[in-house]
Amino acid sequence: xxxxxxxxxxxxxxxxxxxxxxxxxxxxxxxxxxxxxxxxxxxxxxxxxxxxxxxxxxxxxxxxxxxxxxxxxxxxxxxxxxxxxxxxxxxxxxxxxxxxxxxxxxxxxxxxxxxxxxxxxxxxxxxxxxxxxxxxxxxxxxxxxxxxxxxxxxxxxxxxxxxxxxxxxxxxxxxxxxxxxxxxxxxxxxxxxxxxxx
Amino acid sequence: xxxxxxxxxxxxxxxxxxxxxxxxxxxxxxxxxxxxxxxxxxxxxxxxxxxxxxxxxxxxxxxxxxxxxxxxxxxxxxxxxxxxxxxxxxxxxxxxxxxxxxxxxxxxxxxxxxxxxxxxxxxxxxxxxxxxxxxxxxxxxxxxxxxxxxxxxxxxxxxxxxxxxxxxxxxxxxxxxxxxxxxxxxxxxxxxxxxxxxxxxxxxxxxxxxxxxxxxxxxxxxxxxxxxxxxxxxxxxxxxxxxxxxxxxxxxxxxxxxxxxxxxxxxxxxxxxxxxxxxxxxxxxxxxxxxxxxxxxxxxxxxxxxxxxxxxxxxxxxxxxxxxxxxxxxxxxxxxxxxxxxxxxxxxxxxxxxxxxxxxxxxxxxxxxxxxxxxxxxxxxxxxxxxxxxxxxxxxxxxxxxxxxxxxxxxxxxxxxxxxxxxxxxxxxxxxxxxxxxxxxxxxxxxxxxxxxxxxxxxxxxxxxxxxxxxxxxxxxxxxxxxxxxxxxxxxx
Numbered sequence: 001x002x003x004x005x006x007x008x009x010x011x012x013x014x015x016x017x018x019x020x021x022x023x024x025x026x027x028x029x030x031x032x033x034x035x036x037x038x039x040x041x042x043x044x045x046x047x048x049x050x051x052x053x054x055x056x057x058x059x060x061x062x063x064x065x066x067x068x069x070x071x072x073x074x075x076x077x078x079x080x081x082x083x084x085x086x087x088x089x090x091x092x093x094x095x096x097x098x099x100x101x102x103x104x105x106x107x108x109x110x111x112x113x114x115x116x117x118x119x120x121x122x123x124x125x126x127x128x129x130x131x132x133x134x135x136x137x138x139x140x141x142x143x144x145x146x147x148x149x150x151x152x153x154x155x156x157x158x159x160x161x162x163x164x165x166x167x168x169x170x171x172x173x174x175x176x177x178x179x180x181x182x183x184x185x186x187x188x189x190x191x192x193x194x195x196x197x198x
Numbered sequence: 199x200x201x202x203x204x205x206x207x208x209x210x211x212x213x214x215x216x217x218x219x220x221x222x223x224x225x226x227x228x229x230x231x232x233x234x235x236x237x238x239x240x241x242x243x244x245x246x247x248x249x250x251x252x253x254x255x256x257x258x259x260x261x262x263x264x265x266x267x268x269x270x271x272x273x274x275x276x277x278x279x280x281x282x283x284x285x286x287x288x289x290x291x292x293x294x295x296x297x298x299x300x301x302x303x304x305x306x307x308x309x310x311x312x313x314x315x316x317x318x319x320x321x322x323x324x325x326x327x328x329x330x331x332x333x334x335x336x337x338x339x340x341x342x343x344x345x346x347x348x349x350x351x352x353x354x355x356x357x358x359x360x361x362x363x364x365x366x367x368x369x370x371x372x373x374x375x376x377x378x379x380x381x382x383x384x385x386x387x388x389x390x391x392x393x394x395x396x397x398x399x400x401x402x403x404x405x406x407x408x409x410x411x412x413x414x415x416x417x418x419x420x421x422x423x424x425x426x427x428x429x430x431x432x433x434x435x436x437x438x439x440x441x442x443x444x445x446x447x448x449x450x451x452x453x454x455x456x457x458x459x460x461x462x463x464x465x466x467x468x469x470x471x472x473x474x475x476x477x478x479x480x481x482x483x484x485x486x487x488x489x490x491x492x493x494x495x496x497x498x499x500x501x502x503x504x505x506x507x508x509x510x511x512x513x514x515x516x517x518x519x520x521x522x523x524x525x526x527x528x529x530x531x532x533x534x535x536x537x538x539x540x541x542x543x544x545x546x547x548x549x550x551x552x553x554x555x556x557x558x559x560x561x562x563x564x565x566x567x568x569x570x571x572x573x574x575x576x577x578x579x580x581x582x583x584x585x586x587x588x589x590x591x592x593x594x595x596x597x598x599x600x601x602x603x604x605x606x607x608x609x610x611x612x613x614x615x616x617x618x619x620x621x622x623x624x625x626x627x628x629x630x631x632x633x634x635x636x637x638x639x640x641x642x643x644x645x646x647x648x649x650x651x652x653x654x655x656x657x658x659x660x661x662x663x664x665x666x667x668x669x670x671x672x673x674x675x676x677x678x679x680x681x682x683x684x685x686x687x688x689x690x691x
Contacts, residue, residue, distance in 0.1 A: 098364070
């Protein structure tokens, strides 16, 4: 969580975005993120992001469900309250399969969605800075972090030369905070300044 | 620019000249506008049905299940018929969103959101029936295996009825999660273009703070794919388990191994019919004909004729086995009391609606006719309702002991309960159609440049290009981009 400075450029076409991402990275600038209205295949690789491990998490949650179902049912039928149901076995594996399967799917799905929300920091009342209101509509918005070494003016003209539009500078919180989208942004740092003044 | 390329021979999935912004505009603007008069009329009728349903159920809870016309012989009637029918309807949504995702069928993007919504509402309706069938409904939580002070007395994990509890609740939860995770980015789209404060607030909460970050999209894609992979066997398991409610018993007409695939096919059959009914209205009212095209309807009609024929084969197999097996009770159930006898009329309604009429969809003209599709979708749903009625009641009303033979017709609280679930279903659906993006906006955008009409037309010149020339152009531009979908393509748009 930190307030940072960004140079923001919008692109209206994937055909312009992909070469631009490559050029910005080769020029040594640090891309904070690219916001897109829909998933663009290959953009994650172009940005040098590693593959997500969410699948692995899903698998682990799944086998947790399998184990939970099998162990609970066999514990109930064998040690907690062994019932004689028409002389049937106390560990009827075929009859346990439906519930075991359902719990595997349930644990995996619920676990993965919660993990997804945790990793992406998504929850009701979570607010994040929106660099451009049309980044969820039709624009591909690239935010480049301004570091001590960055020459902002040079960066801006560089972005313009590779097809960026509506280039501007923004000072924004890079992480998330609790907030409402109908209220204006209040950055953490601004709040601290107010407190000092008071 | 490299794009996924699709042959121009394939029908476009999005008609008209569109860019990304136009897609947003077309799908989101009905949310921002005041609903029309028809919406209010429909909504009020649904609420009235729901109200009558609540009254009927209250009546039943107050006086007990005796107000239903079930008796010692016919212990399952309209309630379980309706339960199986509603669960079946739900299956199409998961089939479209999960199985067609795994098969990479682009056309699902136009219809998946509404179909998944339909799944969730249908499962909500279905769940009411077994719960209120319990009679002392305040004890419904006894079906859950939790440590209790009655022993602890555990539920019977060998019972198909308990498997149903797990199957239906898992199905509902997973469908809801799948649906909502897909909705998050679209809610963010509504939020970011909202003009009023209230809309910004509400869609801001609903969108969970989604920004469209590349990393988030990468995880979102992974999540969708795995959820689809999980939902695919899940949807097959749910109706399989519902069929076990019957198949594991020893009632003639129920005790057959054909039930699981037969029920699953029937579920998909009726589900697609319901999707057709709803979407034909939605595309008209919300003016989304360019997104839910005739091509979409044709694709679904093909599924209907396929699954309808699978169901037809199952009916014939049952009849054959009833004769071939040489069991007199089985034979009597099918030939004396199902295809004939006092409830024989229901069997022939089922046969006509499910097996005979859907055969019109072998003709392309019929598959692409909106009016025919609409009428057929309703006929199929009537037929599938009767299938469940036939399976349940005609197997029960003539049992082993002629002195307990009986007849069954529903009482008004049973009919009212059924009407009430229609009220619940349509109340939810009307709210969905007004406040939710009825088409997955982000997914449409992701197929727009391969399957949009205007973009496809631009491909013509590449299709006519000689292979060598195309090859040369290919190397020239091959400086970036990994296309994960195999279909390599190159075009300047």
